[in-house]
Amino acid sequence: MSEQVGFVTMAGQRATSKAPEVGVGMLGYAFMGKAHTNAFKKLPYIVYPPPAIPRLVAIAGRNEEAVKEAASRYGYEGYYTDWRQMLDDDRIQLFDNGGPNYAHAEPCIAAAQKGKHILCEKPLARNAQEAKAMLDAVNQAGVKAMVGFNYRFVPAVRLAYEMIKNGELGEIYHFRAVYLQEWITDPEFPYIWRLDKELAGSGALGDLGAHIIDLGRHLIGEVKSVMAMTRTFIPERNDPETGQRRKVEVDDAFEAVVEFENGAVGTLEASRFATGRKNHQVFEINGSKGSIRFNLERLNELEVYRTDAPKHTQGFTDVLVTESYHPFWSNWWPHGHIIGWEHTFVHEIAHLLDCIVNDKDIAPYGATFEDGYRNAVICDAILQSAEEGKRVEVTF
Amino acid sequence: MSEQVGFVTMAGQRATSKAPEVGVGMLGYAFMGKAHTNAFKKLPYIVYPPPAIPRLVAIAGRNEEAVKEAASRYGYEGYYTDWRQMLDDDRIQLFDNGGPNYAHAEPCIAAAQKGKHILCEKPLARNAQEAKAMLDAVNQAGVKAMVGFNYRFVPAVRLAYEMIKNGELGEIYHFRAVYLQEWITDPEFPYIWRLDKELAGSGALGDLGAHIIDLGRHLIGEVKSVMAMTRTFIPERNDPETGQRRKVEVDDAFEAVVEFENGAVGTLEASRFATGRKNHQVFEINGSKGSIRFNLERLNELEVYRTDAPKHTQGFTDVLVTESYHPFWSNWWPHGHIIGWEHTFVHEIAHLLDCIVNDKDIAPYGATFEDGYRNAVICDAILQSAEEGKRVEVTF
Amino acid sequence: MSEQVGFVTMAGQRATSKAPEVGVGMLGYAFMGKAHTNAFKKLPYIVYPPPAIPRLVAIAGRNEEAVKEAASRYGYEGYYTDWRQMLDDDRIQLFDNGGPNYAHAEPCIAAAQKGKHILCEKPLARNAQEAKAMLDAVNQAGVKAMVGFNYRFVPAVRLAYEMIKNGELGEIYHFRAVYLQEWITDPEFPYIWRLDKELAGSGALGDLGAHIIDLGRHLIGEVKSVMAMTRTFIPERNDPETGQRRKVEVDDAFEAVVEFENGAVGTLEASRFATGRKNHQVFEINGSKGSIRFNLERLNELEVYRTDAPKHTQGFTDVLVTESYHPFWSNWWPHGHIIGWEHTFVHEIAHLLDCIVNDKDIAPYGATFEDGYRNAVICDAILQSAEEGKRVEVTF
Amino acid sequence: MSEQVGFVTMAGQRATSKAPEVGVGMLGYAFMGKAHTNAFKKLPYIVYPPPAIPRLVAIAGRNEEAVKEAASRYGYEGYYTDWRQMLDDDRIQLFDNGGPNYAHAEPCIAAAQKGKHILCEKPLARNAQEAKAMLDAVNQAGVKAMVGFNYRFVPAVRLAYEMIKNGELGEIYHFRAVYLQEWITDPEFPYIWRLDKELAGSGALGDLGAHIIDLGRHLIGEVKSVMAMTRTFIPERNDPETGQRRKVEVDDAFEAVVEFENGAVGTLEASRFATGRKNHQVFEINGSKGSIRFNLERLNELEVYRTDAPKHTQGFTDVLVTESYHPFWSNWWPHGHIIGWEHTFVHEIAHLLDCIVNDKDIAPYGATFEDGYRNAVICDAILQSAEEGKRVEVTF
Helix, strand or coil: CCCCCCCEECCCCCCCCCCCEEEEEEECCCHHHHHHHHHHHHHHHHCCCCCCEEEEEEEECCCHHHHHHHHHHHCCCEEECCHHHHHCCCCCCEEEECCCHHHCHHHHHHHHHCCCEEEECCCCCCCHHHHHHHHHHHHHHCCCEEECCHHHHCHHHHHHHHHHHCCCCCCEEEEEEEEECCCCCCCCCCCCHHHCHHHHCCCHHHHHHHHHHHHHHHHCCCEEEEEEEEECCCCEEEECCCCEEEECCCCCEEEEEEEECCCCEEEEEEECCCCCCCCEEEEEEEECCEEEEEEHHHCCEEEEEECCCCHHHCCEEEEECCCCCCCCHHHCCCCCCCCCCCHHHHHHHHHHHHHHHHCCCCCCCCEEHHHHHHHHHHHHHHHHHHHHCECEECCC | CCCCCCCEECCCCCCCCCCCEEEEEEECCCHHHHHHHHHHHHHHHHCCCCCCEEEEEEEECCCHHHHHHHHHHHCCCEEECCHHHHHCCCCCCEEEECCCHHHCHHHHHHHHHCCCEEEECCCCCCCHHHHHHHHHHHHHHCCCEEECCHHHHCHHHHHHHHHHHCCCCCCEEEEEEEEECCCCCCCCCCCCHHHCHHHHCCCHHHHHHHHHHHHHHHHCCCEEEEEEEEECCCCEEEECCCCEEEECCCCCEEEEEEEECCCCEEEEEEECCCCCCCCEEEEEEEECCEEEEEEHHHCCEEEEEECCCCHHHCCEEEEECCCCCCCCHHHCCCCCCCCCCCHHHHHHHHHHHHHHHHCCCCCCCCEEHHHHHHHHHHHHHHHHHHHHCECEECCC | CCCCCCCEECCCCCCCCCCCEEEEEEECCCHHHHHHHHHHHHHHHHCCCCCCEEEEEEEECCCHHHHHHHHHHHCCCEEECCHHHHCCCCCCCEEEECCCHHHCHHHHHHHHHCCCEEEECCCCCCCHHHHHHHHHHHHHHCCCEEECCHHHHCHHHHHHHHHHHCCCCCCEEEEEEEEECCCCCCCCCCCCHHHCHHHHCCCHHHHHHHHHHHHHHHHCCCEEEEEEEEECCCCEEEECCCCEEEECCCCCEEEEEEEECCCCEEEEEEECCCCCCCCEEEEEEEECCEEEEEEHHHCCEEEEEECCCCHHHCCEEEEECCCCCCCCHHHCCCCCCCCCCCHHHHHHHHHHHHHHHHCCCCCCCCEEHHHHHHHHHHHHHHHHHHHHCECEECCC | CCCCCCCEECCCCCCCCCCCEEEEEEECCCHHHHHHHHHHHHHHHHCCCCCCEEEEEEEECCCHHHHHHHHHHHCCCEEECCHHHHHCCCCCCEEEECCCHHHCHHHHHHHHHCCCEEEECCCCCCCHHHHHHHHHHHHHHCCCEEECCHHHHCHHHHHHHHHHHCCCCCCEEEEEEEEECCCCCCCCCCCCHHHCHHHHCCCHHHHHHHHHHHHHHHHCCCEEEEEEEEECCCCEEEECCCCEEEECCCCCEEEEEEEECCCCEEEEEEECCCCCCCCEEEEEEEECCEEEEEEHHHCCEEEEEECCCCHHHCCEEEEECCCCCCCCHHHCCCCCCCCCCCHHHHHHHHHHHHHHHHCCCCCCCCEEHHHHHHHHHHHHHHHHHHHHCECEECCC
């Protein structure tokens, strides 16, 4: 190539050179693999200057063709077909577990034992017992470990968190939350791993309910007791692996009443049978000084009621949480130029990297493995309450 | 007065002369007295031709000054200071009980024994036992008796009812309903009869919860079991009668999960501590073929999701239920010229009068005393579940 | 009838006895006749104590069968088949003209000459010249005369008016308003008087546009100039009277830019071809300190943006204008129990009666005939601008 | 570093190896530089397989420190401080002009003459004359040239486009669009280049209005005539360069009525003085078979009214345009996991790269320089109409 007149090369100068590099090993290349990788790639030029530069060392998966394709697509330096081997790779400091629920515990425990920092998708585990073992492992290893409760990192949710902490809502009376989807209302929808209790732990509860339980704990405080019902509307489905009908053992929906230690009460519900609801996570909080409402499908907005507004113009205010002074927004665009769902992972992973390289605490902004464990305890309590037909006091 | 050239007098011709007259005796002159009377007065020219012409014979109340004022204001022919005497008035065929909860049972039972038809405000009674006595009385007397669950008569709710009956939503999976208000969040709000368990029966449950329980039964079907919590956020208030602090024994809020006999599950909640929520009754129903959502503060609208809509334009449709072919709307205005809350009573009372003069059944459109009784059973079950911490199967 | 023990009769005591009586003579028994009569009937017990008691003396219409039916339905004491005769009836102090546009000028002028107070539906006249004659007549007669721009009497609109007057929006920059309907999009919709320029004056402009022009003048100030286009989408329709095709000479829609004397600018639009829009009058006002938005189909709400709200929770607030301290609401129900379109007439007529019996000014709350005339001048200017293709300065 | 057992390296295998590479030279490193670069970086793993792999060869800007920082931040191989030199770089096939309005014409014309394909931000030029020169240059050079009217690439807007083309809205009657912002309402906001007619061409008109004019042309058809007003609310501002007051010569807002060649009429408005409106681009289209409404601040949604829906459930449907079968969505996430504003550029640039490497037409999906020129003609017509106070027929 001919000499370029006036061209000043950046070669030899690593991008954003002052930031340390953190080597990433990713497990999983499906939905969450794509979402996390996207965040690793955007972070260095969006969160600027970045706390660290993720280096996409390797991605692991059992299907070599698929994992190679993913490595190519996402720009990983290479791949493994065995996550155990990946954990031996010294270039990797951060193990990102984006695999299915049944592949959370063993790899995460092994990663902790290898001294890797960990990001594990939610729910942390299939049940409290499994989660406890994971918690113990990371505590013993002293690594940074975060659970992927990414909705804590929605700007509007962080704003809600800060308002509550600042006392802007006063004493909290109510938390009501639903997480509604519709994707298995078709009876012909097949039996998949998410419907297998052995592999998934639970159904809508662990998949969707875990998110709103986490938000309840994050925003309101610890859960004291629950009363719940669960329902499986379509009891059998075709198993594509066997061609046979197979019993669905997980919940298609759960409904719960919840009591918090600080006296607030409310309802929790998740369903995969809410026709027309695509990704409808909505929560409302009522306090003595105000209320807020959030809807994930309009995640750039937060509805806020303030009792200190002038009386004649009180009402729920649709706050477009896109100002430069709103959480995370200094990284983004001019106000009103909204962000999407995927951006929550940019904020989440930036926080994790900051904790790793600057030895900060994951809590309170991020969900620790302790949070993940307690979440699992509450999920177990909900299943127990539904089965026994009585209120279950939550003990950790 | 001078002779009016060209004037044709209507004197001697009773308005809408073919309709029979139904004499009304009203108990109560406050909120519900005003709302019901307004309906009696509007009905003859709005529901046209009217099934009957209400004749406002008398209104009863203990405070003579107030009841006289009400009689004057509303155009009653006269008044009574003792409802027992009013029930002896032969000109009265319909006894309208708009009094407080503690004044429902005795007057209604007496009215039934005198052969009066009855409209009783909700909740029918303070508990199931009291409601049962009222039910037995009207059954024995063979009078028409309706409970004032007026939200059945919102055009959008009737439309929802018809759609469900027609199978447009398919199999019903979920019913979630809240009825949220905020009017006693102020700790200085005084102790009033609605906070007195002896007089009111319960708190938010009977006042607000009864409405959404009725809508659940009306739209979805019979309730099978409940699990619930209740909460009294402010345990003592100033009693203006004594100047002393007094213990609040009713619920400020209740939270419940509910199971219907047809398999649907959901949540129910009512609160007087939902800051910013004025009269926020919202329910959502999800079925295999579609979903609907209703919000009382926008009662002219019904949100509808249909799975049979073209795929690329599916979504929740904001139906403005104001077309001439929508329920009740042939009586009103051109489309888009919305009606208000008070108009539900016009529809409700027109139905009752039609049942009275044409010997039709209150059910299924109106709430019978059987409905009122069952509603009370469910309220009792909710209180029992909250107290005992276990699921309560509902038996009537 | 047997003696009623305990019954105290109101006979001989006129309802709300201290209020003077105002005799009403109504012209027209269709849409507006019903809406106005409803207001006359509700007012005495809703606006309490009422400024005056309307006495429904007579209703006039050419079709005797229809007018007799209306007299019966609405409870008028009698009827006339000739409005001229009605104007000779001394029992009538208030002439209410709810007739079509072509029947506004002559009866109103005659009524003024007879010393009747006047309520005339909008638009006041078919053009400015006709309106001027009406204005001169009422000025000369010294009677109270109001034009039925009822949307001034929506509580949310009055709240907007008060906020602007109080400076809560600061300097006003923009007024944009649409009034959209859809009722003649069907090419088979017949030729009716509203499509006849001779009878109606104009199309969407006078019917719908007049309302938003009035709101612009009421809320923002006087109009300085306009630029406009009009469109008739379906140029011919079947005339049911002749069975022939007939040319439509009025506008199906108009589009205008508008400049106010105080420097604000904006757009005005009305259409009968906005598919899906039933009665969609929406306006937005932007000022240096805040903005408001109103939607007639949700008339109990006002969206308000305040620059003095805490920065992190600024946004458009959905104010439910139903508090006891909001305009007109002390008359109605507990907050959140919404009112309907028809109630605007209750407020409007209460104001008129107050002006009549207490000799108060119609302005600024009500629209005077001067307002009606200026409105007509602006409508004429819009038509002229559309025809000439140039900006027209408005002069009165 | 120790040998990695099981690691399969991707080194030597270019990512997504079958796609050709397109070298990019970017002018500008501010708002648009960031937005475009983000799209170039995301495209290879989001639009998969990608039509081409953008190679970020160089970025140009006059301020060396800033451009070096941008090159580092965004991962460009190097930088230029003179765009002329960059256009001599043979590694660059695509010149991306994200600079300010006054830096559009000269660099784009030069790039065309060098045979570079071009992406130029909107408005294409400061006036029609300048745009015409640019159009002539790219036509003569035969390069692919696109104007950054990115809102054509919002999934909901593409859906609207397809629906209109398919006749789902029938004959189009109306297009009304606003683009409202608030960022210079503060009188202390300084004089910047966007307020300088020499540098910007116009104010809100070219900045915001150009977008809605493009959408009108894209969705409805060619513009026939306009009538308009403009307004500069704050006539002078402090110029930070001189410390002096300086006259603002561009429009703070414009208001227009617009007529399309196909007979549709409507309004256009853009303002930087709409307090509370952050990035409020809203348009509504009414046709004989239905209507649609779009709001950029909720860009994942499209409101749709269909006259072919069942009569009793007609209404505006809030379509969440996030299904896999919706435009562009096969690239993204499960439904309901919304995308943001920035993603429009991913779609836009993917289209451009596809056109470049596969020699496809920019039109009709993308905006050509012909579109950019015609847009400028319409902007000029609006200014002319405002100045002359008369309707201006648009001629190209």
